[in-house]
Amino acid sequence: MAKVTLEKVSKFYGNVEAVKKIDLEITDNEFLVLVGPSGCGKSSTLRMIAGLEEIDEGKIIIGEKTVNELEPRERNVSMVFQNYALYPHMTVEENLGFSLKIAGMQKNDIDKRVAEAAGILDIDEFLQRKPAQLSGGQRQRVAMGRAIVRRPDVFLFDEPLSNLDAKLRNQMRTEIKRLHQKVKTTIVYVTHDQVEAMTLADRIVIMKDGIIEQIGTPLELFETPATKFVATFIGSPSMNMISSTIKKDQEKYIMITEDGLNIPVPKSKQDVVKEGQKISFGFRAEDIVPLKFGNKPSQSWGHKSKVNLSEPLGTETLIFTNFGKIEIVSRMFTPELVRAGDELDFALNLERTYLFDDETGKAL
């Protein structure tokens, strides 16, 4: 158990700056998820915390200790890798006990700790097997068990679920969350999957091109994205995003899309835009719904359009339709049948639209 602090940490690969002076404070027992597209620097950040990559600039502090110059083994962190990296020549039991054996612990104590970890993860039956005789999910569990037995200050997970099939991934995701509740420890978890991030994290750090775009709880990120990137990255389906230009029309600002549609700027945003400003405005699928099947919001904008495609998913139906020339997606939670080619009246809830400045990418 420890808090982890990153102060202006940078990582260079040759001339490429993979991580750019990031500041981050991870509190004790927190489940923090680093998420972002590949190449955003999230794995490098994790590996610097683990001690597997050198810290080129800045400081990393675990507990009270600056760990820049410490070897991985001196940092008391455990890492779970994407490809598990179980020791293939050892049985599950030996895999679990290896770190304790290296630390010079007595055989009985090792057995006790291994049994305890095996109990937590429900892998008692496999203790005598070799990793090659285990399924993907079992291997994943052993990898986690190997991390647990050391009782580290910090758990580091590097995309631990990407090698599993969809069903198993959901199951293991739940187990990781449960594990965190049982074994109260600081966890830093790297993934590129925003659903994993949303479901697991106490707080999410969204990274892009080596910098932190936003830090916040899953709901904060969902409700108040700080940048256009965060808005499109978080949430599924992705937020609809339309480029447009601000114009003044009879004392009120409106947005004119590239296809010439005129949409009023929401009342709350009237003061923050200016004439001629290039912006993108975004809205989530559930905030544009067919009028026929939903209630008209107080501040709405009507739009008549043909259905290109519909995906009934049971609890919800996704409708793909055009907004000018751009295809957008609408989501309704009523089980009504919608067919491709149907013409529907959509209502866009203006109060739930997000405006982003195109120059800075920041939310307005």
Added chain:
Amino acid sequence: MTKKQINNILIWISAILLIVLIMTPGLWVVITAFRPQVDIMAKPAVWIPRNLSFNQFETMLFGGSEGSMGRSKVPVLSYLRNSLIISLVSTFIAVLIGTLGGYAFARHNFKGKNTYFFLVMLTRAIPGISLSLPIFILFSKIGIIDTHLGIIIVFVALNVPFTIWLTDGFFRQIPRAMSEVAMTDGCTRLQAFWHIELPLSKSGIASAGIFAFLISWNEFAIVSNLARSTDSKTLTVGLMDFTSQFTINWPGMCALAVFIIIPALILTFMVQKHLVSGLTFGGVKG
């Protein structure tokens, strides 16, 4: 008969022909070792041996008393001792250095790595024999002609590049995450190597060791220059002892040849499994 069957038969026939072609000289050496000089020199050749004897081996190992032509006593046991010492020690050193080198090439990035690797491999392209004269002069200057040490040095130099190449390929097959996990698990770099990466690459190291041993065990050309006496002559060079000015003791020479082949054969069979996986799995680089 279908086309496939005909094909099969043709393949079998050519395989058998090829095996006969490869095996016959070896077989002839073995047969010759067990029969009298008369049969050996007979014209036309006697293909099926008429009477076999172990005389040659007796003479060779225990200095038998049969006193026919050219049968001077050859100090086989001294040669065996030299061969064993030189082969085992040079193999051990070559594998030790080569494995560490292979690990370094596989795991570390340093400036000019590819050039170094190329240079190391280039040494394999130079025929050893072309170096034997310079080596002879050099060694005689520093006084290690006709010593185990001198020959061991040459064999180590001969075997290290190949060992590096083979083990490098092997270490590359092991995911880097393996040693990284070990290091977060509390290992030093060396412990991670020793507990994890070394056991995982033992097939590769075993095959490298066998090759190094066989090359040392079978080498003739260079040792024949460097070894002058029973102090350092190996078994292969010892074969020359059976030639005298006008005659060659064929049965004796062949008996010794059989004696040389046997350990190599046993070793190869013992580790055949490792050898195959070592060469196909580790040697092929991704």
